[in-house]
Amino acid sequence: MSDHPQSRPAWRGVALRHDDVVDPGDLGHRRDDPVGTRVAFLTQCFHPEPAAIPLGITRSLRAHGMRVQVLTGIPNYPTGKIRQGYSAWRRTSERHDDLHVLRTPLYPSHDRSAAGRAINYVSWAASSTFLGRSVRRHADVALVYGSPITAATSAIAARLRRRMPYVLMVMDLWPDSVFATGFLTGGVKRRIAESALTRLTNLAYRFADHVTVPAPGIRDAIVARGVRPDKVTVVYNWTDEKVMQPTAPDPLFRTRLGLAPDDFVLMYAGNLGSAQRLDVVVEAMARLSDVPHVHLVLIGDGVERQNLRDQAERLGLARVHLVDPVVPQVLPAILAAADLHLVSLADDPLFRITLPSKLQALLACGQPILVCAPGDAARIVTEAGAGFTAPPEDPVRLAEVLRQGLQTPRPQLRAMGRAGHDYYHLHMSEAANTRLLADVITTAANRVRRTR
Numbered sequence: 001m002s003d004h005p006q007s008r009p010a011w012r013g014v015a016l017r018h019d020d021v022v023d024p025g026d027l028g029h030r031r032d033d034p035v036g037t038r039v040a041f042l043t044q045c046f047h048p049e050p051a052a053i054p055l056g057i058t059r060s061l062r063a064h065g066m067r068v069q070v071l072t073g074i075p076n077y078p079t080g081k082i083r084q085g086y087s088a089w090r091r092t093s094e095r096h097d098d099l100h101v102l103r104t105p106l107y108p109s110h111d112r113s114a115a116g117r118a119i120n121y122v123s124w125a126a127s128s129t130f131l132g133r134s135v136r137r138h139a140d141v142a143l144v145y146g147s148p149i150t151a152a153t154s155a156i157a158a159r160l161r162r163r164m165p166y167v168l169m170v171m172d173l174w175p176d177s178v179f180a181t182g183f184l185t186g187g188v189k190r191r192i193a194e195s196a197l198t199r200l201t202n203l204a205y206r207f208a209d210h211v212t213v214p215a216p217g218i219r220d221a222i223v224a225r226g227v228r229p230d231k232v233t234v235v236y237n238w239t240d241e242k243v244m245q246p247t248a249p250d251p252l253f254r255t256r257l258g259l260a261p262d263d264f265v266l267m268y269a270g271n272l273g274s275a276q277r278l279d280v281v282v283e284a285m286a287r288l289s290d291v292p293h294v295h296l297v298l299i300g301d302g303v304e305r306q307n308l309r310d311q312a313e314r315l316g317l318a319r320v321h322l323v324d325p326v327v328p329q330v331l332p333a334i335l336a337a338a339d340l341h342l343v344s345l346a347d348d349p350l351f352r353i354t355l356p357s358k359l360q361a362l363l364a365c366g367q368p369i370l371v372c373a374p375g376d377a378a379r380i381v382t383e384a385g386a387g388f389t390a391p392p393e394d395p396v397r398l399a400e401v402l403r404q405g406l407q408t409p410r411p412q413l414r415a416m417g418r419a420g421h422d423y424y425h426l427h428m429s430e431a432a433n434t435r436l437l438a439d440v441i442t443t444a445a446n447r448v449r450r451t452r
Contacts, residue, residue: 037442038067040139042132042166044124044151046072046101048083053171053237054145058099060434061143066441069139070101071132071154073124076108080116091131104131118193125153133158141445142166144204149174149197152204159207165444168208169235173221173350174201202226209444212437215376217353235437238430239360243328246366246421249336257297257321264294264406266370267338269331270358272302277346279304279311280395281372286315287399294406297338299323332365339413340387340405345373347392352376360428366421368413370405372398386420 041058045051058068074092075083082088088108094101104127109116132154136142142155146168155166175197205211205227212235213219219232259265272278278298285296296319298308305322312320326334335341341362345351352375359377362369369387371378378389390401405413426432 036065036067037438037445038138038140039069039441040135040142041068041070041145042072042128042142042151042154043070043145044073044106044121044128044148045077046070046075047096049075049077051077052240056238056240056430057143057145057169057437060430061438061441062099064434064438066438068099069135070099071128071135072101072103073106073128074103074108076106076110076120078110080108080110080120082108091127100135102132102135104128114193121148121150125150128154129157136164139164141209141441143441144168144208145171146174146204147171149201149204152208153200156203156207165209165447166207167210167212167441167444168204169212170218170222171214173218173353209447210440212440215353215355216379217376221353233436233440235433235440236355236428237357237360238428238433239357239364240328241364241430244332244361244364246417247332247336250330250333253334253337257295257323259295260293262293264291264340265297265338266294266340266342266402266405267297267299267335268342268344269299269326269335270356272298272300272305272308274304275346275348275351276302276304276344277372277393278308278344280393280398281342281344282308282311282315282317282320283395284398284402285312285317285320287395288402291403291406292319294402295319295321297321297323299334300325335362335365335367338367339410341367341369343369343371343373343377343381345377345392347374351392355380360424363420363424363428366417368405368416369420370401380423381420384420384423385416386423387416 039061041054043051043054045054047055058070062068074086074088076088086092086103089105091105092103094103104124106124106127107119109120128151136154136158142158142164144152144155144166146152152168155164158164159166175194205222205225211222211227211232213222213232214235214237216234219234222232223229254261254263254265268278268281270276281296285294288294298321301324308320309322343356343359343362345354345356351373355376359369359380363384363386369381370390371381371387372390372392374392381387382389388401388405390398
């Protein structure tokens with residue numbers, strides 16, 4: 001299960017002239033019609049880059065009746081190399097499935113160089129500000145996908161220049177998330193960068209007409225930094241509901257692993273990285289040596305995969321199975337072959353306000369969940385009645401909670417999955433959150449219209 005499990009559909013692209021712009025008069029927009037609100041969507045990454053969430057937002061808003069145009073960068077993520085058919089220094093205009101996309105230049109870089117990454121962000125902030133006016137000029141409101149936060153630069157300039165309203169979608173905390181990834185761990189450069197990013201972030205919050213966040217914990221953090229509570233709305237990221245939905249279990253999955261129908265399967269599907277602290281889960285499995293029918297299945301790849309394999313062998317745990325990644329289309333049937341699903345994160349302050357996208361996918365698929373993570377993820381599973389929670393990085397307590405899961409009848413586990421499915425559709429679904437986002441956007445646009 002990827003961090004963003006939405007699939008990436010095929011696009012039909014038609015290149016336009018560099019100065020070609022959709023005529024807003026052709027959109028049939030009325031100033032008093034909120035459904036026809038014209039939205040300039042500002043995001044540094046967009047299809048064909050692996051940016052499923054921005055793509056999903058544009059499709060959902062358009063399906064809601066909004067008129068969306070995209071201002072984005074030249075595709076270079078995640079390799080840092082410009083995709084074939086594009087030039088890093090030339091503005092291009094395209095139409096994909098009747099969606100107008102304007103791309104402005106940037107310095108391509110996505111390596112571990114702090115300088116290269118900074119130039120990448122700043123270069124697109126500058127080019128989108130000076131070369132993206134054709135998209136902003138024909139919009140009632142801008143919607144900024146604020147990761148990186150420098151993507152808000154263009155919207156801030158338009159707000160100051162002609163009072164154009166914008167809604168800022170905060171996907172993670174800046175500058176906290178930058179330095180949490182290991183960039184500029186100390187020294188003068190760190191202090192300069194942190195000061196500059198903090199000022200820009202505060203300006204982005206200040207001039208935004210509204211701010212949306214993907215988790216309640218991020219809302220609390222932003223409010224604590226001085227943003228008015230009534231200015232911040234939780235809009236959850238949704239999963240690809242055409243793929244991630246309840247389905248019958250894969251009848252061969254257990255057989256391929258040599259598992260019996262009565263064996264209890266705890267499954268984790270996703271990135272096998274250091275942030276997930278899956279070594280704690282393997283250690284907890286070692287504490288269940290008296291329960292030989294419980295198995296841990298880890299599906300995916302990542303930097304910790306070999307270490308996890310070595311740990312299981314060192315502990316003599318033949319009941320730990322590592323499975324190669326699978327495509328999203330077959331994942332729901334594989335998920336349904338397990339008894340309980342794991343969401344695991346390290347005990348880090350940032351993770352207390354982080355919702356891993358696998359949580360939405362599991363809820364949408366109607367699967368019972370064991371959350372071994374701090375903060376919002378555990379709160380949501382508890383609130384939904386969708387499973388169990390254990391404190392992060394505590395193998396002793398995790399083993400105890402696993403025993404509770406083992407003692408829970410399977411019909412009760414399936415009932416937990418159904419409760420999570422109901423919770424997802426009420427609070428976290430595409431329909432519910434597109435409505436929220438559309439209301440925020442049209443309110444921002446109408447507020448400025450009334451004052452003009």
